[in-house]
Amino acid sequence: MLDAAVQVFSRRGFHAANMDEIAELSGVSKPMVYAYLGTKEELFVACLQRESMRLVDNLQAAADPTLPPDQQLWQGMRGFFEFVGAHRDGWSVLYRQARNQHPFSVVVNAMRETVLEVITDRLDAAVRAEGRQAKSEDITAMALTLVGASESLADWLADHPEEDAGRTATRLMNAVWLGAEQLLRGELWRPGQE
Template sequence: MGIHLSDNGYSCVTLRTGRYARKVASTPAFRRLPRAVREQQMLDAAVRIFSRHGYHGASMDEIAEKAGISKPMVYAYLGSKEELFVACLHREGTRMMEAIAQAAVPDLPADERLWRGLRAFFGFVGAHRDGWAVLYRQARGEPPVAGEVAAMRARMVEVVAGMLDHALRAEGREVAETELEVVAYALVGATESLADWLADHPEADPETTATRMMNAAWLGAAQLLRGTTWHPPAT
């Protein structure tokens, strides 16, 4: 029960009695907005809520309230909780991918390219801690949406594997595809792990984190490029 300043900037006094909010004397507020705008508002709210409470923990009621509209509109526009989540995932994922792609242009030397990609990635995570944490961390194991997350992850792995492959070929070397995939997996995992660390340490600097990641992983990859490998000792 109380006064609540809705996130769309319009004020509205809400009286909570039981489960339903009853609007009392609403300001001209809840103006009719075009679909495109409302959808973005919904996605904004959803990303926030999902990131805080996880997929299951988030309730459509809460999301709708945060978005400043009624539940049926969310369903009307986004379909279902699952679809809503996927929509969030796509929006955030696309934004991130674009940020990376813009930075890591193909015609750079391999290490420079990776470095720029990493910097863009950590920059994105630093700027959208919510988006990243919510969507990649929360959703990894949620059966209903795990598939989507996995797909997005697979795209990243593929991109990274592509980078490595490109670099290797440039040096006249070649590595089996599986091998590459696994290395890429490890790199992506390491990177995500640092991204988690970054998301949990608001005081940390994305740039520095990117540098660290380069140090921790790239050097290994560099070895790999050079053909150095490690073999298990004879048992």
């Protein structure tokens, strides 16, 4: 039933989606949808909450703080891309439909804020491990870069079912870990032993 809602919201967007279609796809009548899941807004929020929980779970399951920073980063990215690949509709609802639509944006942005905090903390720890320290706004900018680049590749992944989550994560590592300069010179980052 939630699955049906996610599917319809993904295809049509919040406004264009109508409750009759969701009910029909669920195989029940409209008043049942209202009885179980409340209004259209409440239903949408329920979808958002389930999908964002899945996303964050996938990120954190991939976190192993004992590994070196690049491995941690790669694993986090792979977890994220695996969620996107496995739940394309969920991704679409979260980032293409809800992200900028009041009042749903607050839910999504809260989740994005959480993700940003996690990454910021990791970066900070990695810098400290080098015996250095960086301005917090520089760390923030780096985290924003990582998240934005991930979202962009995620969108691409969502539209290319043939692509593999691990390969996508590796591509992103090459871009953001080594940097464009190294890449132009032919250097490559490779995932270590699993």
